[in-house]
Amino acid sequence: MKFYQFILFRGNHELFWRADSEDGTGGFELDISLCFATSLDPLNRQIAISCRQTSSAALRKRIETFVDIYKGSDPRINKIKSFVEKIPDGEHFFYMPYKSRLTNQEKVLLTVELMAADAGQNVDKALNAFDKNMGYFFEHYELDGKIPxxxxxxxxxxxxxxxxxxxxxxxxxxxxxxxxxAKTTFKQEAHAISEALGNKxxxxxxxxxxxxxxxSETCERHIYTYLRCLGTFFKVKNKDNKVSSIKGENFQITYLSKDRKEKILAAVNAPSTEAPRIIGLDPHELSRQILALDFAISYTLPDGEEAPQDRPPTNIPLKFKEKLSPQEVYKALVKFALSVIETEKLAGFKKTLEWVSGSRKVTTLPKIAILRSYASFSKAAELIIYRRISNDKTLPLAIGELQFTFQKMIFIIPSFDEAEANFITDEEFKHYWDFCLFNSVQGWSFQDFSDPEEKEFIFNMNLPENKSPHQEEADTSQIIKS
Ligand SMILES: [Zn+2]
Incomplete structure (x- = not known):
């Protein structure tokens, strides 16, 4: 039996293909290679192929023809077509001939190359800068996690x-x-990462x-409050498969689902309604505007403060009803992280598990690095764990990376082991951060989540002037009042 295999790769999406045939797979190999060829030299019978491919209508057409030829013998080959069809024009992916699997390290490197290529940056420069850091990083760390x-x-x-x-x-x-x-039971299905954050x-x-x-009543409730506005603004579906509306102390955010919009439109268009006249719009224009909306936000100004005449206030501090404990937020991140690691790799985290379970008290924790960027946007929570494989005790035993909507949080999974550094002093923290994969990107803020006390929680929504209030333009920050 002869075979030909390859991988198509693009960030979180990967397709492995293997074609087997008694009579040889030369024809198949040639046909798929022609789809991805960058140049042909018929005289010397040579085809040049670049592993990094750019999506285009012409490429999709070639793949379609290829799939039509082979789908008779294996209908699953349509997967190749649907993989390529999903990639917008001008964006990149990889065709890796002869490969059957990619290591985590290769995947990270390929992802960096894709991000740089999609953003139109100098790919070699980006890779060189990253590679210098990465080789060293992966001598010490192994990757775990990633939501399947x-x-x-x-x-x-x-x-x-x-x-x-x-x-x-x-x-x-x-x-x-x-x-x-008392008997321990395992009747319920426990989600490693809260369903409310999009993990199913x-x-x-x-x-x-x-x-x-x-x-669910302690740390997960706190992280849910902490991330709730992001979840709603980016329309993340919760446990009940709905986008949640929020009612706070001084505000209400209502998600306008299709049903809700239809009800509003019916009310606006009812013969007796005065709404269009009051708002000063013709009924058609009002209906069009309602259809284009995702949310309705009502906000009560503090006593004595007046709103601008013709626009919403530039800063809207959304005050939550729920109190928030910063340390419980940190605990939830670590709980998620310790839930995605395989049982046999949990050694070293005995005290951490005690802390997460509530039987160990801790007063100071390392800072959490937070970055807001659309580059690695993900609607459902994504979690990657970097587990230390070396003996270097000046580096954390494990590091977690949580991506939720446009917010990335990098946190140390503390071991509370006296033989290890604890990354509380600036010096120890700096040593860790200088080593981290993420420090080449600018714009991180470092926040202290040590406080176990429950505090008032405010989500600051800043609406830039001269712009319509729109989620992608709105600048936001979470503030936990002390
Ligand atoms: Zn238990």
Whole structure:
């Protein structure tokens, strides 16, 4: 049996293809190579192929013809067509002949190349700068995590053998029968990362029902509040598959779903309504404007303050009803991180698991680096864990990278081990950050999430003047009042 294989790669999307044939796969190899050829030399019978491809109508046409030829023998080949069809014109992807798998390191490098190419930057320059740092970084770290597209389970499969990685089966469910001996149960499906942050696929076997309930009422509730505005503004679907509206202390954000808009339009167009006249628009124009809206925001100004005549205020401090504990937000990030690591790789995090589970108190934590950028925008939460494989105790045992909408948070997963650095002093933190993969990008802010106390939480929405209030133009910041 002869075969030919290749990989198509673009960021989070990867397609592996292998063609087998008794009579050889030379024809198949030639045909697919012709699709991706950058130049042909018929005289010397040579084809030049670039691994980095640019999406175009001509390329899609060639792939379509190719797929038409081969779909009779294997209909799954349509996957190649749909992979290429999804890529907008002018953007890039990779065709990697003979490859069957890519290492995490290769994927990171290819992703950087794609980001630089898509942004029109000098690819070689970007790669050189990154490579210098990356080679060194990956001598010390291995990649884990990343949210899969298909449903994936982590940890022990058998319910009988399961040990909750957080409480070691010691937490008692508040609804358990006090007359019976307390027993750990694993009836519920525990999401490694909150469903409210858009994760539907990653399930952790080793989280008991009592811990599941405990986390949902403590740290996960806090991170949900902290990230809630971003989730709503970017229309992330929650547990009930809906975009959530928010009612705060001094504001209300209402998501205008299709149903809701239809109701508003029916009311506006009702024969008795005065709405268009009051607003001063003709009914057609008013209907058009309503259809174009995603949200309605109402905001109550503080006493004594007056709003501008013809536009919303430039700064809108959205005050939440829920109080927020910064340390619980940090804990949630670490809880998510420790949920996506395989059981056998959890050594070194014993004290961390105790802290997350609530049985260990901590007063000071390293700062969290936060960046807002659309470059790696992701609607559902994405989490990557960098686990240290070297013995260098001046570097963190693990680092987490959470991407949610346009916010990236890089956090140290603390080990609370005295033999390791704790990254609380500026010097230790600087040593870590100088080493990090992310420091070549500008614009990070470093925030302290140590405080365990519950504080008032304000999400600052800044609407630039002379611009319509629009999510992508609005500059925002989360402030936890002390
Ligand atoms: Zn438990």
């Amino acid at each position: 597209e298909k449903k994936t389970w982590i940890g022990e499969r058998s319910k009988k053998k399961r040990i909750c990685r957080f409480c070691k089966n010691t937490r008692v469910h508040p609804q358990s029968d006090p007359t019976q001996e 696929t990653l399930i952790l076997h080793e989280e008991c029902d009592a811990c599941n309930k405990y986390f």
